[in-house]
Structure formats: C-alpha cells, structure tokens
Amino acid sequence: MRQHLLFTIYGPMQAWGKVAVGEVRPVESRPTRSGLLGLLAASLGIRRGDPVLDALNRECRVAVRQDRPGSLMTDYHTAQVPKESKGRVFSTRRQELVTKLDRDERPNTVISNREYLADAAFTACIWLEGAQECSLEGFRDALKRPRLTPYLGRKSCPAACPFMPEIVEAQDELEAFEVYEPEEYCEDIYKLGNGAIWTEGDHGRFNAFTVRDRVIDHQKRQFGTRFEYHVPPQGAGED
Template identity: 35%
Template sequence: MSVLLLQLAGPLQSWGSTSRFSRRSTEAAPTKSGVVGLLASALGRERTEDLSDLAAMRFGVRVDQPGTLLRDFHTAHHFTTGEAAPVSERFYLADAVFVAGVEGDGALIDELRQALQTPVFLPYLGRRSCPPSRPVYLGVREEPSLLEALNQERWHAARWYQRRRRNEHQVELEILIEAEIGDGPVDNLRDQPVSFNPLHRQYRLRGVHRPPRARVANPAARPVHDPIAALGSA
C-alpha cells in the first residue's frame, strides 16, 4: 500500500474544525480538511473543483512535538471602506511538529508526491499566516498500512525537544487515524471535506481512532553506562 508522509512543522499552526464568528480555535493536531486543502493547493486546484478523490484517502497523524497553545487578538479594517472589523480571538499551536500521512491509490500518491516537490500554490499550516519551516514532503512509504507507516517513521521533533527528553531512549507518540469498522473507541470530528467552495463550504463528521502509541528511538538519548561491561574488558 502506498502511503504519502508529510512533515508539518512551523513557528505557528492552526487547524480549525469548529471555528465560527469571532472565536477561531485550533485542534491539537492537523485536521483532514486542512491537509486535503494543502494537497489540493499543491496540485493547483481551485476551491470550486471536485476533491472527492483526495477526500477518499485514509488520513492519519502522529504528534511528534505537541507545541504550546497560543492566543492572539486579531484586528482588521475593511479594504475599501476603512471600517474596523470586529476583534477576533485566534488560537495557534506554537513550535509543534506532526507527521501526517494519507493512504490511497498509487497513481494518485505519485501525483501528490510530484505536486509537493513543485507546488502550484505554496503550502501553509492551516492558515495562510502559518508557513512551514521545513519541507512538507517526507516521502512515499510502501507499508502494509498507514498505521504501520506512522509507527515506523523516525522521530521528527526538533533537536532541542529531543534533548529535553534525553533520559528516554524510546518515546511514545500519540497517533490519531481515520477509523475503520471494528476499531475501538472512536471520536467524531467534523473535518471530512465535501467542498471548499467559498460560497458553500461543506464538511461531514469523520471517525477518529486512537490506537496504541508509537514507540520510536530518541536519537538524543544519553548513552547507556554499563560499568560491568567496562570491568569485563579490563
């Protein structure tokens, strides 16, 4: 099965699923609608174009570095009249790193691979004011499943964050993956995109499953000190 992996890292990210009016919240991890939008823009698709092929792919995300919730007050003025717009409260994730993946048809995955390497429209992390700080494209993995690919991928947290956990030789990372029939407890999130048309955006509910956490090696871990081994070599 072909799995496309993306690295979502930047100073700020914001992935809304219930944002309305003057309060613009963010989920704790990237949403499917946000990532599908990123892929569609890389392909050069207009907001009014069909996105059913992208929406049909199975989506999952691994939390490599959860980041910190940040609140900002946003002010703006109307472009033509100069009138002040209502003050809005906006939330972001600062210094977060995620590994997102989509699983689908090999031809579509290859098309997306090429698009991410030479995108038509520049990618952003949920909002246009949130550019990525690293290349988004991580690679295509041929794994039995999306879950296996997320479990096997190395840890992409920032080096300073890895050093903060240097006493741990293995770290556990949360995974949120699109639920399938037979999965255990499932959360519902309204981030299954139907249309990005600005005149009538549409989203459906999507089941999100939290499987056992991935266990990955920490490259910044302290070396293991074994005094018995030193005595044996003397």
C-alpha cells in the same frame, strides 16, 4: 501490503481550525483531514471550486502522528473589511480599503480571538481507497515542488522545513509510521515513533471519536462528521 505517503509538518505556528462561532477561532491539537487535503490541493495547484477537490475528498484517507505537541497561544486579532456589496469584486487589499470604496464609506473592523499551535510537529500519512483520479506519486512530487503556496491551516502559518514526502509500503498506516524516517537534520524536531496517532483507518481495538472535518461543500465551507480512531503513545494506556 499497501502504499502510504508520509510527510512532515512543522512550523513556528499552525492553525488547524475547528467549528467556530462568534469571535473565537479555536484550533485542533493536530492537523485536520480538511486541512491536510487543502495542503495537498495547494501543492498540486488546485484552487477552491475545482471539481478535482471532490476526488481528493473521496479517495484519500488520512492519519496524523503527534511528534511534538507544541503549546497553545491566542492572538487578539483585528482586521478591516469592506461592507458586502453585490457585484463588487476586490483584487487587492488596497482596493478593499481605499480605491473601490464609496467616497464616504469606511471599512468595518472585525475583532476576534484566534488560537494557534506554537512549535508543534507532526507526521502525516495519506493512502488511497478506490483511486481513479489521485496518485500518491503525484502528491509526493507536488509536495517537493508546490505550485501554490502551502500553509499550515491559515495563510499566516508557513511551513518551517521541507515536507520530505516519501512513499512506503506497509500493512497499514501504523506500520507505515514506524518505517518512515525523514531527513537527519530534523531529528532535533521530531521524536519519532512514540507520539499519539489519530487515524480514520478502522482499528476497532482503539477508542473512536466523532470529528467534524469532512468536507461537504468547498465553496460554502460546509463540513460533515466522520469517525477517527485514537492510538495512544507507545507505552501509554488508552484514553
């Protein structure tokens, strides 16, 4: 038997980004590995650049079940940003747009089309391999009382209900999904036990896909590839 940490993910909007080039900012149809580890890191109070992030990336394994697919929406997004300048650090938005700009300087306007998942719900599963620095108990407690604000992909996407983390023992993550039962008041959101599952657990009987969401460098935001297995919804055939 193996221990697994499971928790719910629901919000009016989510944005689990994938490779973005140019003005389009697409999203995945479910939470990504890097996004889930970032959510855990924020709950633990770990900031970008902290070496503890390497332990999270090295020791954690993830799986996600889709409980409610939601719908895709696109936002025509404009943002004003100052020109890049060495040695100039901004602490507030006012400094970016007003007080730290040169007298004749005007901020640039960046235009993008940003995708979001609206009204989607998922269940996440985390387990550890070769754990030395991480603990599921620490993750669970942090999700109950986050030290930094966790968000669902982008800072504009807060969670709409508690994560309801719970540690369960099971043979593997697929069995753990069947065992986990969140609070009753979320029953109208979650349709438990029949959604598709994406996992990095090695299940050779299911189709495997290559995804690019394995963190290589947190500061430079560089990502590598990994294998992910797709488990079809109960009663459906494999893709």
